Each structure stands twice: as C-alpha cells, then as structure tokens.
Amino acid sequence: MPDDAATGVVSGDAAEGALAYLAEMSLDLRGAAILDADGAVLAASSDSGRWREDAAALFEVADRAGGEPVEQVHIGTEQGEVFALRHAGLAAVVVTERFALASLTFFDMRAVLRDLAAGADGRAGEARPDAS
Amino acid sequence: MPPKPHRVLLDRVSGYADEAAAYMRRRRASRRPFARLYYKGGRAEDHADDSAVGGELFVAAGRLIEVAGKKPKQ
Numbered sequence: 001m002p003d004d005a006a007t008g009v010v011s012g013d014a015a016e017g018a019l020a021y022l023a024e025m026s027l028d029l030r031g032a033a034i035l036d037a038d039g040a041v042l043a044a045s046s047d048s049g050r051w052r053e054d055a056a057a058l059f060e061v062a063d064r065a066g067g068e069p070v071e072q073v074h075i076g077t078e079q080g081e082v083f084a085l086r087h088a089g090l091a092a093v094v095v096t097e098r099f100a101l102a103s104l105t106f107f108d109m110r111a112v113l114r115d116l117a118a119g120a121d122g123r124a125g126e127a128r129p130d131a132s
Numbered sequence: 133m134p135p136k137p138h139r140v141l142l143d144r145v146s147g148y149a150d151e152a153a154a155y156m157r158r159r160r161a162s163r164r165p166f167a168r169l170y171y172k173g174g175r176a177e178d179h180a181d182d183s184a185v186g187g188e189l190f191v192a193a194g195r196l197i198e199v200a201g202k203k204p205k206q
Contacts, residue, residue: 031200050199058192062169065185066177071172075193076163080200082193095200099159 010034010090010116015042018112022092025108028100030080034116035091042090055093058084074102085109088117165190 015034023029023045033044033051039059041048062070062084073084076098083105084093092109135143167179167189179186 028203030197030203046201047199051196054192054195054199058189058196061185061188061192065179065189066169066171068171069137069173071168073188074170074187075165075167077165077190077193077197079194080197082196093196095197097203099163121142 010036010042010119012042014116014120018036018116019043019045019110021101022094022108022112026096026100028096030095030097032092033092034113035093037089039091051093055084055091058082058093059086059091068070072106074106083109087113090117167193 019032019034022032031045033055034042034046035052035055036042039056041052041054041055041082043049045063052100058073059070062073069086070084070085073082075082081094081096081098081100081102083092083100083102084104085092087110090113091095094109165181167181167186169177169179169189171177180188181187189194
C-alpha cells in the first residue's frame with residue numbers, strides 16, 4: 001500500500017510515539033493511523049482493523065483513479081478532512097476538523113514518516129517551521 | 133482633542149479581527165467538498181463529488197471520518 005522505498009522494521013512503540021507526537025502537534029486532529037509497507041497498522045488512534053480496511057480502500061480508489069500509486073490524498077467534506085500520505089515505504093492517514101491547514105498537516109505527516117523510516121522515534125518534526 | 137493612544141490601538145486590533153472574521157465566514161461559505169489527489173512528479177487531480185471516482189473517494193473518506201470519531205476533549 002505505501003510507496004516502494006526501502007525501509008527497515010518500524011516498531012509499534014515508535015509508531016505509537018509518532019502518533020502521539022502528531023496528535024500533540026495538530027490541534028485539529030481527530031484520529032490517525034500509521035501503516036507499514038504491507039498496509040498493516042503500526043499504530044492507530046482507535047480500532048486498528050477499521051483503519052486498515054478503510055485506509056486500504058481509500059488508497060485503492062486513489063491509485064485506480066490516477067493509474068499509478070498516489071502520493072498524497074486530501075479530501076474535504078462537511079464532516080471533516082482526510083489526509084493520506086505515502087512516504088519512505090510507510091503511510092499515514094489523518095482525520096482532522098474542517099479547515100485544517102493542509103500544508104502544515106502534510107509537513108508534519110511527512111516528517112513523522114521520514115523519521116520513523118530512518119529508525120528514529122518519529123519526532124523529527126519538532127523542527128517544524130512556526131505556523132504563525 | 134486627539135484620541136487616547138490605547139483607543140487607537142484597540143480600534144486597529146478590532147478592525148483586524150473583524151476583517152479576519154469576515155474572511156473566515158467567506159471561506160466557510162465558499163468552500164465546497166473536494167477530493168484532491170497528488171501523484172509523483174507533482175501531478176494533481178481534482179475529483180468532483182458527483183463523478184464516479186469522486187463518489188468512491190468521498191465514501192472512503194466518510195468511513196475514515198467515522199472511525200476517527202470526534203475530536204478528543206483537551
């Protein structure tokens with residue numbers, strides 16, 4: 001499901017930490033999940049099975065729509081916004097309140113995945129530029 | 133008599149706040165549901181909610197929003 005970049009093994013603990021960091025960084029975040037190269041959930045804010053299934057469905061439709069693997073997905077609805085990102089062999093899916101800042105959300109997601117893929121704890125995004 | 137300095141400052145701040153509030157109102161009113169996909173090389177695609185693919189994307193997004201639930205209380 002995620003992109004085809006080579007990655008090492010990411011521990012569930014590191015992914016949980018990264019998810020907590022993501023939640024801490026984004027005040028608009030409602031829920032999120034981090035998935036590995038096989039689409040298995042490494043960490044999720046709620047029901048892992050549902051996140052796996054629903055994230056796979058989203059990526060499947062997005063891949064089919066473009067005829068190639070999608071890199072980023074941003075869907076805005078009346079009920080909330082969905083962000084999905086593949087990076088460094090991992091994937092992150094985030095649900096936020098409406099009107100979340102897309103560029104910052106993707107920035108944080110990318111930083112977290114890059115850090116996790118490098119074998120760190122996913123908190124590299126602490127170097128994030130100030131939103132103000 | 134010139135207005136007191138703090139009055140000038142307050143008026144300016146409330147003017148900016150009014151403008152910002154109006155901007156947010158316009159943004160909310162004008163923003164329709166959207167689905168935007170980005171591929172390697174910077175290619176991007178928009179899908180309307182009444183298109184076949186758009187419909188599927190909104191269904192998938194709706195399921196994710198459902199599983200995420202409400203924002204946790206701070």
